Amino acid sequence: MAAVDVNAESLGVPRKQLMESSGNAVARVCRDLAEPGGSVAIVAGRGNNGGDALVAARFLTEYDVTVHLLGRPETISTDIARENWDALVACDIPHRTVIDSTAFDLGDPDVVVDAMLGTGVTGALREPEATAARAINDSSATVLAVDVPSGVDADTGETAGVAVDADHVVTFHDDKPGLDALDAAVTVADIGIPAAAESFTGPGDLLALRRHAQSHKGDHGDVLVVGGGPYTGAPALAAQAALRAGADLARVACPDHVAREVQGYSENLIVSGFDGDHLEPGHVSDLLELAAERDVVVFGPGLGDADDSLEAVREFLESYDGTAVVDADALQVVPDVDTEATLICTPHQGELVKMGGQTDTDWETRRELVGEFAAELGHTLLVKGAYDVISDGDEVRVNRTGNPGMTVGGTGDVLAGATGALACVLPPLDAAAVAAYANGRAGDVAAGEFGNGLVATDLLERLPAGLRSEIDD
Numbered sequence: 001m002a003a004v005d006v007n008a009e010s011l012g013v014p015r016k017q018l019m020e021s022s023g024n025a026v027a028r029v030c031r032d033l034a035e036p037g038g039s040v041a042i043v044a045g046r047g048n049n050g051g052d053a054l055v056a057a058r059f060l061t062e063y064d065v066t067v068h069l070l071g072r073p074e075t076i077s078t079d080i081a082r083e084n085w086d087a088l089v090a091c092d093i094p095h096r097t098v099i100d101s102t103a104f105d106l107g108d109p110d111v112v113v114d115a116m117l118g119t120g121v122t123g124a125l126r127e128p129e130a131t132a133a134r135a136i137n138d139s140s141a142t143v144l145a146v147d148v149p150s151g152v153d154a155d156t157g158e159t160a161g162v163a164v165d166a167d168h169v170v171t172f173h174d175d176k177p178g179l180d181a182l183d184a185a186v187t188v189a190d191i192g193i194p195a196a197a198e199s200f201t202g203p204g205d206l207l208a209l210r211r212h213a214q215s216h217k218g219d220h221g222d223v224l225v226v227g228g229g230p231y232t233g234a235p236a237l238a239a240q241a242a243l244r245a246g247a248d249l250a251r252v253a254c255p256d257h258v259a260r261e262v263q264g265y266s267e268n269l270i271v272s273g274f275d276g277d278h279l280e281p282g283h284v285s286d287l288l289e290l291a292a293e294r295d296v297v298v299f300g301p302g303l304g305d306a307d308d309s310l311e312a313v314r315e316f317l318e319s320y321d322g323t324a325v326v327d328a329d330a331l332q333v334v335p336d337v338d339t340e341a342t343l344i345c346t347p348h349q350g351e352l353v354k355m356g357g358q359t360d361t362d363w364e365t366r367r368e369l370v371g372e373f374a375a376e377l378g379h380t381l382l383v384k385g386a387y388d389v390i391s392d393g394d395e396v397r398v399n400r401t402g403n404p405g406m407t408v409g410g411t412g413d414v415l416a417g418a419t420g421a422l423a424c425v426l427p428p429l430d431a432a433a434v435a436a437y438a439n440g441r442a443g444d445v446a447a448g449e450f451g452n453g454l455v456a457t458d459l460l461e462r463l464p465a466g467l468r469s470e471i472d473d
């Protein structure tokens with residue numbers, strides 16, 4: 001939800017507007033539960049769940065409303081909830097602050113609105129929420145929970161300790177799996193989150209990176225790029241892109257005669273040469289050993305399409321069960337290779353058709369076609385285009401960043417390398433969606449400076465900025 005909220009904000013639908021819609025939805029459901037003039041006790045927490053109910057208090061003018069804020073106003077944890085508290089006080093809506101659980105007195109209301117905690121709950125309810133939850137459960141009031149009954153995990157339905165036993169729940173935007181097992185009546189309220197906030201990539205998708213960075217310090221991935229042969233720049237671009245997208249290490253396995261050239265592109269790369277002038281089946285066992293200690297393999301940049309090179313890719317994938325990004329000529333091997341590997345394929349539309357997929361000029365049709373083909377392949381697809389279409393066969397995402405200047409050679413190698421780095425820390429679909437988003441943003445910045453004269457290396461040093469989200473979650 002945090003990612004969707006941030007995407008909605010970047011599309012011009014700010015969180016405070018979503019909160020206003022949530023509060024309005026709470027008021028609408030509350031009106032079904034009490035006669036006008038009835039008494040409504042709103043028990044509000046210090047987060048946005050509480051914020052929703054502080055908005056609802058402004059709507060319920062035909063009721064005898066009292067708001068109980070659990071904690072001092074200065075401990076309200078978000079600005080939009082605090083602003084709604086300040087508005088409620090300025091409007092002289094009856095309210096009190098519960099400093100500790102002994103001061104909690106619910107009264108004898110017809111309806112209690114449980115807005116202590118929603119999707120932000122962590123662990124068992126602390127005080128005064130726990131005492132308040134027991135008082136709510138002991139009351140004879142009809143209980144309406146906001147988004148999720150406080151203490152219930154929205155995803156699993158589990159409760160770590162005491163939880164509010166709600167008669168009704170009004171949840172926002174989409175049903176929450178954790179609500180299915182409850183015997184409460186659930187209303188799913190549309191709060192005006194645009195479908196675009198979920199279907200298009202946006203800054204919200206970058207939050208997953210931040211969450212990962214905190215969890216695994218220093219473990220940001222070791223990427224092996226297997227490529228080179230007819231072309232030497234491609235593997236170097238992909239490997240440098242992996243570093244720029246946050247990988248700790250980037251290695252290139254390429255034919256001996258290009259190893260020096262590839263190393264020449266950047267001393268940041270670790271280059272392992274193999275004999276001959278292109279990849280052959282005889283190299284596969286060494287490659288499997290090299291790949292075994294890596295997090296992700298990026299296959300294809302500059303590999304060329306010699307039959308024995310493609311045979312080598314096929315044999316590698318038949319034995320490899322890790323994660324691999326497959327790009328360029330190696331893509332044609334994927335449709336009929338039997339592999340345990342988790343693949344992220346990054347075709348442009350011509351390569352997609354060569355793989356047996358279909359494309360269309362209309363991006364919404366492409367969404368369907370790519371989703372179906374990804375499901376058929378059993379792998380994640382990132383189909384490049386004016387709108388990139390990304391799918392793992394279940395979900396489909398669309399990326400709108402990027403520009404025509406990026407048709408210059410090499411940008412696909414940069415994207416493949418960035419995807420490889422992100423696949424070290426994110427699930428395949430997210431890795432591909434974030435890579436497409438960041439690569440396109442880097443290309444947009446480069447186009448701002450070089451127009452259609454931008455070249456692939458311009459993307460490299462602009463990738464880190466493409467991965468930074470200005471909007472906080």
Ligand SMILES: NC(=O)C1=CN([C@@H]2O[C@H](COP(=O)(O)OP(=O)(O)OC[C@H]3O[C@@H](n4cnc5c(N)ncnc54)[C@H](O)[C@@H]3O)[C@@H](O)[C@H]2O)[C@H](O)CC1
Nearest residue numbers: 018046047048049117118119120121122123124125126147
């Ligand atoms: N897109 C949407 O669906 C929108 C949902 N809205 C509402 O926002 C809440 C989530 O708000 P958030 O601030 O992230 O978290 P909570 O308010 O649920 O709780 C955080 C709050 O609670 C304290 N806390 C956490 N765990 C405990 C505990 N075990 N005991 C006591 N206190 C706890 C924590 O310190 C914070 O102060 C969502 O549910 C919706 O209701 C948005 O309003 C609009 C968009």
Ligand SMILES: [K+]
Nearest residue numbers: 114117148150
């Ligand atoms: K709640």
